[in-house]
Amino acid sequence: MQLAIALTRDDVDAAHARRRWLNIGVPSARNVRAVSLPRRLCWALLLLSSFPLHLVYNSAVLESQATTEYIVAELDAGFLDNPGAAVSALEANWTMIGENPNAKWPGYIEESHARRKYFRDYIVPNAAHWDNLTPEACASTYSGVMLTTHRNLILVVPHEDPPRRLPGLVDEVAHNSWMCDAGFSWNPECRPGRARFGVGDSARNLTPAEPAYCLAEPFRQQCDLEVYAPFIVTVIVCNAVKTATMLALFFVARGRSLNTLGDAITSFLKRPDLSTKGFGAYDYRPMLTLWEANAQPEPLMWERRKKRRLHAVSRRRFWLSWALFIVAVAIVLGLVIMAVATDSDSGRLTTSFSPSSFLVKDYSSVVGWDALAGASFASLVVLVNTPQVLFSALYFMYNSLLSCFLQAAEWNALSLKPHT
Known part of the structure; x- marks a missing residue:
């Protein structure tokens, strides 16, 4: 998905002409509006085909016990x-x-x-x-x-x-x-x-x-191996869509994208960007303030400053990552509380927290609500697998967050030691 919305130099130049900044080498939905229509379509197909796979892939073939x-x-x-x-x-x-x-x-x-x-x-x-x-x-x-x-x-x-x-x-x-x-x-x-x-x-x-x-x-x-046909069809269709999309993306994006920080450096060394000329000494946020306002840069007195990796991340990305993390922790704590209450009612509370219980692979607690008593199999599967969607969102957010940290460290390292 990151390659689907990887920018070309033409995309960057067009965005800079409108004073819009973009991300290179980092997963970012900000780039979606800047890329061509075929790339946007590929990105949307990859995203939409991922949701059904997260919800039903693990339950298409399952073991049932009576x-x-x-x-x-x-x-x-x-x-x-x-x-x-x-x-x-x-x-x-x-x-x-x-x-x-x-x-x-x-x-x-x-x-x-x-x-x-x-x-x-x-x-x-x-x-x-x-x-x-x-x-x-x-x-x-x-x-x-x-x-x-x-x-x-x-x-x-x-x-x-x-x-x-x-x-x-x-x-x-x-x-x-x-x-x-x-x-x-x-x-x-x-x-x-x-x-x-x-x-x-x-x-x-x-x-x-x-x-x-x-x-x-x-x-x-009684133990049965069951195959749920609607889920099998869903998995096959989604995988087919992903395969066709990746093949199309291979021909659309081959050899033209700025996929990494090194690709961007090479491109801008060969053909400098005139819209950002004179902003090299500015920090990230002051530079954006002046640049987006189409103001001219002024000379700066050089000061020795220390920067943390935290400053390499936008506030929106940082707080959204934390918000998703807090939601995930709250859901896990809620399920733990429900499991403890269930074990307490059935007298298994001490056993649940005994040292031996952490060594048993299949030790579990069954939790639920009365409203689920008449739910269909498909509804229960979607409910059980919903946390996978949340954890996938967490993965993308933290992958983006860490990529920003490492990219800033790599960029800073270029000024300390020559790289070839």
Whole structure:
């Protein structure tokens, strides 16, 4: 893109005649108005074809993993030896966290009955054949961000005679908040023994019990390699546009552009610029003030002055770079705060900041908003990849900023030591 708007000597002379200054060897949108129409068109095509690539390139081919929705239930160990007794107790006295007999919203009663039927016909008869895990192993397995290897879970509490504890259920979607204390979202200790069963059941006065072990239903992990056709087409079209544009630019700009500071020095030594004659002793900003006003330069008394690289950059470029940097830092801090809040609610806060977590490659936190629940795949991909556009803008701004610094240092070095 920088080569697309690299100036020719004719472009420079035309701009200087109108007292407009331009940039050579530095990425600058200021040059766009000064170059020829074919070059402007090439620059616009390269710019416009870059946005779709930043947004969809990494998601055209992707790996998808199926996560599991699961039910967490608490059972007396005696019910596992006699599933029929569990079914009878279940029919006689059902307990479920959050079940509201006065609920009026559509589908609530039907959903409750369906969950009860699923528990009776599938979970109770098959639970004894599931993976037997210690509470610690259970907590480790179900505390991940996404659950891909297991689904339904039974917390088995010690047997009481007669059995007092009936099935209590919590419907969860790959989340481990049931391991934590209800009133202590910042409590780092989240484990199956803290599962909130019996809450609100004042008639039986049941409190959470420490499980002896867990029974976890194994789930065959499903992993697919998916190709999203609209994104593939977008990537192919954008790459084709870029290729054609670069070929056209090769023939349009070959051998005529002032691409580097050395090209500019060579050109002006061969044919001096009359509009800037007499301004050689002026600093950057005083020279621009007089030159743009078409004023004649006056003799200056030589003074030894120190200049920082900062003075080589225009105020607009400097403050725009800082503004983009602040926006990027603010976005990152906002996402970090959301991730910390998510880990806090699920009891993973201490684990998130433990030294070992920084050594795990795939450690992550899932954050989002309720409004994204019904979003399409394309919308989510664009949202997730939007930071890449911001970081690309940061790259161009800081590339331009550093190029100005280095170019000023190189120009100054020419006065200190001869270069050939």
